[in-house]
Every structure is written in C-alpha cells, then in structure tokens.
Amino acid sequence: MNIPFLSFGFHEQIREKLLEASIRVIDSGWFVNGEEVSAFQNEWADYLACGHTVGTSNGLDALILSLKALGIGAGDEVIVPSNTYVATALAATHVGATPVFVEPKIETYNIDPRRIEAAITNKTKAIMPVHLYGQAAEMTAIMEIAERHGLFVVEDNAQAQGAQHKGQKTGTFGHCNGTSFYPGKNLGALGDAGAVSTNDAELAHKVKVLSNYGSQKKYYNEVIGHNNRLDEMQAAFLRVKLPHLDEWTAQRQAIASAYREWLNGAGDLVLPVTQVDSSHVYHLFVVRTKQRNALAQHLNENGIGTLIHYPVPPHLQECYQNLGYKRGDFPIAEEIADTALSLPVWPGMPDADVLSVASSIKAFFNV
C-alpha cells in the first residue's frame, strides 16, 4: 500500500490551465505589481464577500502586515491560541509585541472564548483567532469580547479558506486578517503566497503600501516598508485554482464523513467535533488517541502517511524560551500535541484509499 499524506494528483484536472496561465505571464513580460495580482485580489475579495484583499508574499507576512497596519508594536500584547502553528505567535513577535497564549476547547481545538477575558491586560491590543485544521472559530463571541475591551481582531485564516461561521466566511470578521496560499493549504499556489483581507479601505491601503517598500509612487517612500508582495505568476496560478475551491472543499468534507462513519467506535480514537454555527473545510482531519505514536508507526509500516499538527506547542518551542513557560502551563495544548494525528486527506483522494486508512486503523485497535 502507498497512501501519501497529501497528493497533488488533483492538479492534473487543471494542468493545461496552469500552463496557459504561466505562458500568459511570461509573454506579458510583467512579473510584479501587475494585472494578475489586481484581478486575483478582486476575485478573492468577491469569493470572501469582503471589501478588500491585498496579495502578500506568504501567510506569515500577511499576519505581520495586518498587525503593523493596525499600529501594534513594541510593548503590546497579542492573544493567540496556545495550540496554534507557531506562525501566529511569530507574527506578534516580529512586530515587537508579546504573544499571550489562551487555551483552546479540547473538543474543537479552537480558542476558547470563555478563557480570553482572563488573559486581557492593559497592554492587550489584539486577539488573533486561528481557524485551526479548517474549522471556523467562534467569531461572534470573539468579536463581542474584542468590542467590549476595545481590541482589534486579526484572524489567522491560513487553514480555513471557504469556512463559515453563521454563514459568514472566515477572514471577514476581524479588522485585518491574513491567509496563506502555501501549496499544501486548501487554496494553494505553486510556491509561497498569501493575502490580507479587510473591510476597511484605509487598512487595505496601509497594508499595500507597507508591502511595497512603504511606497505608492515608485522611488518615493512614505513609511518604513517591506518587500512582501504577491507576484504575478503565483496570482495567475491562484486565479486558475480559486474557481475549484468549493468543489475541492466538498471533496474534503466527503472524505471526512467517510472517515467518521468508518472510524466511529475504534478504540479510544477521538474524531473531530464540529461546533454549532461553524463549518469545517478539513484542511486537516485530526484524530486523537493515547496510543498516537504507536498508531502512527503502524500506519507508516502499512505505507500510509500521517503527520502531527503540531508536536510542540509554541510556548515550549526553543525560540520562545525567553517567555519563561514550562511544561504544564498550557495542559490542553500539550494534551493535543501529545495525542493528535493527522490522517491523509486531499481533493480527489480515492474512496478505496480512505477505506484502507480506516481499515488499517481498525486493525490497530483490533476492531
């Protein structure tokens, strides 16, 4: 058996269109700040039903630029989930702020709104919810807390493109939000790429200027900027892929239902729980078990690829030693890191493969 964790076989369906797009860019002789990026920004904004989007070099830069545009910097605190991918916390650190960790709900893996207020101090400037593994966080509750305390919200929408909370797409709730088009994300480019989304024209303008050397007019620089632009080639590829996103999401959701049905009752396996009012686009299908390492090894021996998202929570990473945390400080995040296992899921994954993964897991648990 050879079932990879992720396959890009679904690119076959759009291969010709990707080639045409690349030729269009090559023949245009225009590679940065051009029509492909403008068109993609409009199409991404339409898809989200959001006022403005600005293409960026990647997801981490989209988050950094969002925080900078909101004026967040040295001495400020930014609330992030304790179980996120490290990039969310890094964005806060890169603008000079301190990430403050808040535990998730163990059922949904998303930040627990009931725990946010206890973490707010007079230095808190923003909350960064993450729609982890593809499930929309509880945005209504989070926005209400932010409003009550005069805080900004910056959604990390890297894993949940197309997910909704109460019918509204993720990436449109917060003041200024970031997403990633890293190849493995639900909407992936063929290289690094990302975008900011906001309903505030002034913030969109600030992000655009910051991403372009702090300049609107070539060689005139208003602010200390970065080079964090999306390029024409990646924008052209994203324009080919965006029209397929909903169809690919539906395929991910069908695979998730099949896993659910076939894995129900297998040993101590915990299956993903969807929150009322939130949809899940299954960027990852994450299960949990006390025997995680043994199960991963069993699947690996049977030719099935798995990954752990994530083996070390941010507060225990070497790069954050200076924050002074120790094991036991965020027990829910640590429990998830110790027990989570991501199973293969990609658009077009054959039913037979899904069944093989499920059967192999059942064999492991002797059911």
Ligand SMILES: *Cc1c(COP(=O)(O)O)cnc(C)c1O
């Ligand atoms: C992928 C990811 C990012 C970073 O995106 P890049 O494009 O790789 O910089 C940020 N946050 C989360 C939750 C992610 O999964």
